[in-house]
Amino acid sequence: MNRGQRRTMPSFCGTLSLACLAFATFARAQVLTAAQLSAVKSNLMQGAKQSWELGTETEALTEFDSPHYSVVKGAVPPPPGPGPASLDEVFAIAKNIVSNLTISPSDPNAPQPLDLPPGMAAGDSASLGFAVLLADWTGRGKVDGLDYGAAATAQVDWTLTDVPRTPDGAISHRIEQVQLWADSVYMVPPTLAYYGAMNNNRSLLEEAHNQIRLYRQYLRDPSAGGLWKHILLGEASQDDEGHWSTGNAWAAAGMIRVMATIQHSKFSREMTSEVQDLISWVSEIHDGVYPHLNSDGLFNNYADNSSTFHDAAGTAMLASTVYRLSLLAGVHTHIPLAEFSRKSISAPLNSAVSSHASPTSTGAAAPVQSLLHFDNEMWLTPVPNPDNWSVLGEHSPESQAFVIEMYAAWRDWVAAGSPGAHGI
Numbered sequence: 001m002n003r004g005q006r007r008t009m010p011s012f013c014g015t016l017s018l019a020c021l022a023f024a025t026f027a028r029a030q031v032l033t034a035a036q037l038s039a040v041k042s043n044l045m046q047g048a049k050q051s052w053e054l055g056t057e058t059e060a061l062t063e064f065d066s067p068h069y070s071v072v073k074g075a076v077p078p079p080p081g082p083g084p085a086s087l088d089e090v091f092a093i094a095k096n097i098v099s100n101l102t103i104s105p106s107d108p109n110a111p112q113p114l115d116l117p118p119g120m121a122a123g124d125s126a127s128l129g130f131a132v133l134l135a136d137w138t139g140r141g142k143v144d145g146l147d148y149g150a151a152a153t154a155q156v157d158w159t160l161t162d163v164p165r166t167p168d169g170a171i172s173h174r175i176e177q178v179q180l181w182a183d184s185v186y187m188v189p190p191t192l193a194y195y196g197a198m199n200n201n202r203s204l205l206e207e208a209h210n211q212i213r214l215y216r217q218y219l220r221d222p223s224a225g226g227l228w229k230h231i232l233l234g235e236a237s238q239d240d241e242g243h244w245s246t247g248n249a250w251a252a253a254g255m256i257r258v259m260a261t262i263q264h265s266k267f268s269r270e271m272t273s274e275v276q277d278l279i280s281w282v283s284e285i286h287d288g289v290y291p292h293l294n295s296d297g298l299f300n301n302y303a304d305n306s307s308t309f310h311d312a313a314g315t316a317m318l319a320s321t322v323y324r325l326s327l328l329a330g331v332h333t334h335i336p337l338a339e340f341s342r343k344s345i346s347a348p349l350n351s352a353v354s355s356h357a358s359p360t361s362t363g364a365a366a367p368v369q370s371l372l373h374f375d376n377e378m379w380l381t382p383v384p385n386p387d388n389w390s391v392l393g394e395h396s397p398e399s400q401a402f403v404i405e406m407y408a409a410w411r412d413w414v415a416a417g418s419p420g421a422h423g424i
């Protein structure tokens with residue numbers, strides 16, 4: 001990493017002036033090709049193994065390949081009848097997960113998580129709920145001989161009844177202790193909301209909003225401009241009060257999913273105040289984080305700590321939430337900076353943004369690398385290690401999903417006429 005990459009955006013960028021936009025055009029307009037995006041996707045499909053990676057994969061693939069079945073674009077519930085072949089990978093994940101469940105013959109409806117290997121987080125298994133509910137809705141249960149609906153119900157019941165909570169009711173991300181992680185906002189509330197919308201149960205949509213409200217009360221840091229802390233409470237060894245960029249992205253993206261689920265469900269007219277809250281809470285994260293964007297279009301791994309490495313993963317996920325907020329709520333404030341990030345992430349190796357390859361790209365495989373922020377196999381870089389967020393990683397499946405979500409959101413935003421492209 002070189003000193004030049006650590007400069008932050010000029011202060012006038014806060015006002016999105018023309019001068020700032022001229023600055024941003026240093027990043028030459030760049031778009032990943034269909035072949036490059038398909039390599040990103042295939043890394044995601046091969047790399048995702050852990051429950052939250054699989055859950056995130058199913059959502060990213062749906063948004064990219066089958067948008068009318070996604071909560072961010074389609075009706076909730078989606079059209080009746082079997083889903084399109086573009087959902088096959090999503091269904092394959094649901095089938096693998098549900099066929100591995102052990103159903104107790106004496107208590108077939110007992111609450112239980114979809115997947116909870118030892119050491120894993122309680123919140124993560126909930127992220128699989130989307131694919132399982134979609135498999136149920138589209139009739140995969142008959143084809144596969146599995147009761148997807150019961151498996152989803154068991155997961156939601158388990159989340160609501162068996163996972164410990166704070167005294168005021170925030171559902172812990174961990175099962176063995178009460179601990180709140182920003183990540184959980186992407187894993188749990190969207191599944192409560194989707195289950196509620198698919199089962200005509202408004203109180204679960206309200207509970208999704210309520211969980212986000214509670215998490216925000218704990219994790220939002222007013223002394224850091226509204227950025228969210230990463231992990232609070234519980235074992236000190238895991239506590240992380242830093243403002244992790246990907247954590248802020250998980251929180252904003254979870255809010256977007258819940259907001260869109262409400263808006264695209266039959267409860268949209270009755271739940272406008274919940275939607276307004278979510279719009280303002282996502283905006284708050286954007287307002288807190290975007291002033292920290294670096295001149296290379298990336299955030300630091302901890303958004304407000306310039307001695308941490310640059311992180312393309314959280315950057316991509318945050319950009320996806322900016323396009324979605326523009327589409328779902330007509331808030332375009334941060335569009336120019338999301339565009340700047342997207343172009344930077346898609347830039348060629350010899351881009352004007354920076355003439356230096358990222359730290360992980362200097363290995364033996366470098367010669368055929370043609371993009372600044374992807375290695376020669378189209379893995380995004382630089383990214384945090386998905387199992388140890390404070391250190392630089394490589395080959396992170398969730399990061400591949402964030403690129404897919406960013407491109408799905410950008411494509412939908414372009415199709416809608418690129419609203420707010422000039423910050424209006």
Ligand SMILES: *[C@@H]1O[C@H](CO)[C@@H](O)[C@H](O)[C@H]1NC(C)=O
Binds near residue numbers: 100115
């Ligand atoms: C399901 O079980 C099979 C066989 O035990 C195993 O190979 C596979 O990894 C399991 N899948 C998941 C998602 O746990």
Ligand SMILES: *[C@@H]1O[C@H](CO)[C@@H](O)[C@H](O)[C@H]1NC(C)=O
Binds near residue numbers: 160200
């Ligand atoms: C909604 O879901 C909650 C939690 O599972 C349940 O207690 C409640 O009875 C459900 N309400 C309706 C109307 O189905």
Ligand SMILES: *[C@@H]1O[C@H](CO)[C@@H](O)[C@H](O)[C@H]1NC(C)=O
Binds near residue numbers: 305306
């Ligand atoms: C910033 O990050 C560095 C490197 O990880 C760390 O040593 C330092 O404590 C962090 N500073 C703050 C204020 O968190």
Ligand SMILES: *[C@@H]1O[C@H](CO)[C@@H](O)[C@H](O)[C@H]1NC(C)=O
Binds near residue numbers: 387388390391
């Ligand atoms: C994460 O990385 C830090 C810094 O290298 C190291 O001290 C720590 O032990 C690692 N944690 C895990 C769980 O691997």
